[in-house]
Amino acid sequence: MSDLYDAIIIGCGVTGAWTAYELSRYRLKIAIVEKENDIGCGTTKANSAIVHAGYDPEPGTLKASFNVRGNELIRGRAKRMAIPFNQCGSYVIAFDTEGMNSIIQLYNRGIQNGVPDMKLLTAEEVHKAEPNLSDDVCGALLAGSAGIISPFELCCAPTEVAVRYGADLLRNFEVVSMVPDEEKVTVTAKDGRVISGKRIINAAGLYADDMAKMLGDTSFKITPKRGEYSILDSNVYGIVDHVIFQPPTKAGKGILVSPTVDGNILVGPTSDPIDFKDDLATTDDGQKRAFDGARKSVPSISERDVITSFSGNRSVGDQGGDFICSISSSEPKLINLAGIESPGLTSAPAIAEYAAGLLRQSGIEMVKRESFDDTRTVVRFKELDDFNKHEIIQNNPSYGRIICRCETITEGEIIDAIRRPAGALDMDGVKRRVRAGMGRCQGGFCGPRVMEILSRELGIPMTQVTKFGKRSYMVIGREEL
Amino acid sequence: MINVDVAIVGGGPAGLAAAIECRNSGCENILILERDKILGGILNQCIHAGFGLSFYKEELTGPEFAQRQINELKGTGIKVMTDTMVLSVSQEKVITACSVEGLVEIQAKAIILAMGCRERTRGMLRISGTRPSGIYTAGTAQRLVNVEGYMPGKEVVILGSGDIGLIMARRMTLEGAHVQGVYEIMPKSNGLKRNIVQCLDDFGIPLHLNTTAIEIHGKERVIGVTVARVNQNLQPIEGTEEFIPCDTVLLSVGLIPENELSLGCGIVMDPKTRGPKDYGAFATSVPGIFACGNAHHVYDLVDNVAKDAIKVGRTASEFVRGEVSE
Structure with missing residues (x-):
């Protein structure tokens, strides 16, 4: 070149x-x-x-x-x-006078920074909008432009x-x-x-x-700082409608509870120094701290609803x-x-x-x-109304083949995710683009079928299909045993 | 809009048994909706024997059991739509389904939910560690090996001793992989005794009870699992950690009724079975909607699935004829 x-x-x-x-x-x-x-x-x-x-x-x-x-x-x-x-807005909640002082400080800082649509809410207003928040919440800063x-x-x-x-x-x-x-x-x-x-x-x-x-x-x-998260099942979606922050501390913005655009609830992050930049392991201890922290805001949050956990490293x-x-x-x-x-x-x-x-x-x-x-x-089949679902299948039958059952993702969407500019080349790439495998079964049913589609579309044998490139192969051939 | 007396969601052993009984008890306009290309459901990948001992009074493989049921459909006039995924079920008993032909609406007098179940995953277990490739649920591995003809890997650790895990321990061994062992957190296996004998003991595969995985290792592909013994509260005992090298982890840690449609319909669920709450004789909270098989609660044996599904088929027919009100 x-x-x-x-x-x-x-x-x-x-x-x-x-x-x-x-x-x-x-x-x-x-x-x-x-x-x-x-x-x-x-x-x-x-x-x-x-x-x-x-x-x-x-x-x-x-x-x-x-x-x-x-x-x-x-x-x-x-x-x-x-x-x-989704511009759902965020709350920074306060549990005591110190917390109230700190959200007032944030409000003033927001004004200086030119943040629109902020409002200080009373305990009553907060509980009316977010009934699942802890009874200890005594006020909040609402930011309408957050999402x-x-x-x-x-x-x-x-x-x-x-x-x-x-x-x-x-x-x-x-x-x-x-x-x-x-x-x-x-x-x-x-x-x-x-x-x-x-x-x-x-x-x-x-x-x-x-x-x-x-x-x-x-x-x-650059020092890596690890944050651990958990994703909760869509059946608890709605437990909060806004992003719920706790007052910030030196360690960061604290544990949040937030809806996700995919219809789940996100809990986390922790904030832990680590030795290696690529250390993305999750830990029992980290997950426990994330949930204990989250329960301070929303007491009914439970580990029982976890569908998956992950870590992300901040570039500090x-x-x-x-x-x-x-x-x-x-x-x-x-x-x-x-x-x-x-x-x-x-x-x-x-x-x-x-x-x-x-x-x-x-x-x-x-x-x-x-x-x-x-x-x-981008066609997102699940979001179409019945008329448009029918139409798109008439134009391209691959939209009539549901591959991921949990998230209702069609073969058409997966093919598109692979063929688009900067398209998917591996299982995780498909998952991130269309959510196939991100639901409750975490790819149990659709995994083998997504592998087949990748193999066909990329013109590679199944044994070369990977989870995320390099040596993250999915299967081996019988001849390799 | 298609009008039917009974619509059955799922053409596995439960749905097929229910459909046939609906016909036998007098219903004429019956439709089975199946998302796969063929009927039989999960039985198609269960190529081992051990099915049918009480239902058909002989030992069959999964596909043989399914074929018996499929043969029984012949001449009954029961309609089947394969490659058709049900997107929603309403309380008014309208089903919206999707296939390569487009969307179709079906108005049924009674609906039988027979979607089967799904496997619990690593995420739900919250095992610590990295997220490499090579971690499969036992059922997914079973499909890869028995239907697709690929091996998940060579050096295998099986977590949990559910029946599919035990069967896959044997299956992987027969295919030339090496199974390090089966690790079960509880003091006893929840698999069938015969599976422990025939799938583990006969092949010299060790079953480690009171032992669980505490961490998964490997950046790209799995390189090993740390296991540890647990105390009475199922908490790992310090000092008992052991690193087991492997390139594949199979999870066999339980099944949950497939409940997307039930939830979407607003059916009252049973937190214990995680299937629809049973209002007597497999009725759900919505009059005219029934549930059977693993979609109702998770069964050990397909024979019992089929036996119960017959009862459901009968009740649904009675409902259509107006003999049962709620």
């Missing part, structure tokens, strides 16, 4: 994806390199899935402005880009738009070296692929410090708690977008706008395309 890219984005998580999207407004040659078999496999896929209002960050920080701006951008774009989003989102779709949608505009998405591209010269940086992958670009945009999440180091920038360090920077978004002081061809911890998901579209500015500032000529269309249509 001898072609010179204008920019190489390292990491196709939510930050890299939105940056690629933003740069697609311009006539630029872009590559996004991703070390995994799919996009959004790091912090993007495992977090609280919340579009924060923006009252948490210190006024004047990048976090504060990106959060509020990101919230506004997501609210404006979600529908057009077919990103499941819940599908984090993976928030990454998938902008990636698709970028790929539609010609960005190259290179998967399983684990960067092992970067060598700068006068005009470019040469990037080499573990498997030997080599590409070069005029600028490097470092959106490598947990590994952003390792990437910067390859170009001699040791100005920051060391620059006074703010995002690190700047042209590197040691390598002018490097733009760092690092330390993207909470509210990183919400901020991503705004970080991307800022990144485009940094790219221009770094000396890249940026010419806008005449038009830019980011609309996206």
Whole structure:
């Protein structure tokens, strides 16, 4: 690959994806390199899935402005880009005077940050709206602009738009070296692929410090902090209608209880330092703390309703708690977008706008395309009314074949998820895009059928179908025994 | 809109037995809705023998048992729609179903729910550790091996000693895999005695009682499981942890009635069986809707499923004829 890219984005998580999207407004040659078999496999896929209002960050920080701006951008774009989003609002609840003081502080901070639609609620108002909250709740801060989102779709949608505009998405591209010269940086992958670009945009999440180091920038360090979550069965959906936060502490925003856009309830996260960036194990102790914390807000929450648990690792920077978004002081061809911890998901579209500015500032000529269309249509069979269900099956019978029984996902949707730009290449990729296997049976029934569809669509034998790339194979042939 | 006397959701052993009895007791307009391409349900993947001893008075394999029932359908005029998934059942007894032909609505006088059951999963057990590939429920593994012709892996640990787990211990061994052992948290197996003898003892596969998995290891593919003995409160005993290397973990930790449709219809559920609450003779809280087989409660033996389903078929017929009001 001898072609010179204008920019190489390292990491196709939510930050890299939105940056690629933003740069697609311009006539630029872009590559996004991703070390995994799919996009959004790091912090993007495992977090609280919340579009924060923006009252948490210190006024004047990048976090504060990106959060509020990101919230506004997501609210404006979600529908057009077919990103499941529900502006359900959030509560920060208080249990005592100290808590009340802290939510009043948050309210004032929100005003400074320009957060719209906030209101302080009395105990009576809170209990009327959320009857399952603890009797100890004595007031709350309501933020009407907060919502819940599908984090993976928030990454998938902008990636698709970028790929539609010609960005190259290179998967399983684990960067092992970067060598700068006068005009470019040469990037080499573990498997030997080599590409070069005029600028490097470092959106490598947990590994952003390792990437910067390859170009001699040791100005920051990323420390992983693990958060454990559990997903509860859809039969407890409705136990709360808003995102329920506890007053923030030094450790973070505390344990939350939240509905999800998929109709489940999310409980978590814990906040624990860990030694390895890829340590995504769940623990008995962590799960217990998550549930004990959640029960403080909603006493009837029970482990009995868990359908699955997971961990996500936050990319915590060391620059006074703010995002690190700047042209590197040691390598002018490097733009760092690092330390993207909470509210990183919400901020991503705004970080991307800022990144485009940094790219221009770094000396890249940026010419806008005449038009830019980011609309996206995704068929979600379950959400269609009966008339449209019938219609779509008439046009394409594969929508009449239900593969995932728990979530009512059709073969048509799975084929589409594989064939779309930046489509699914593995079981988890299908699961994240269409939810097949995410329901109660966790893929028990549909697993073998999804494997068959992947095998057929990708033209690979069943033995090469993986859960998430690399050596995560699903089955072996009889001849291998 | 299709009008029928009795609609049966699910063409496995329960649905088939119920349908045939509906016909025998005088109903004429009967429809079976089956989501798979063929009738027989889960029996199709149960290729081992041991079925039918009390119902047919001879030992049959799962597919043989199913074929007997399918043969009994012939000439009865019972209508069958395969490859058809029921999306919803209403209290007015209107079924909405979906197939490659499109959506279809069916108005029934009585409905028999016979959707079977599903397996409990790793998520529900909340076993700590990583999320690699190679973790299957025993039933999924059974389908892969017996229907699809693929092996889940070579070096196997089985968690839980339910019957499907025991049967898969033998099956995997016969196919050339090595089964490290079956680990059961309780002081005794909840599988049938004959399965413990024929599937484990005969093959020298150890059954470790009072033992559970506390952690799953492996980043991409499973590399092992840490097991530990448990005390009377089922809590792991410190110091008894043991790492068992394996590339495959099969879970056989219980079944739950398939209840999506029952819940969607607003049928009152029984928290104990996790199927519809029984208002007498397999009636649900909705008049004219009955439940049978594993969708009603989880059975040990298919013979008993079929026997009870006959009762349900009879009651549904009586309901259609107006002999039973509620």
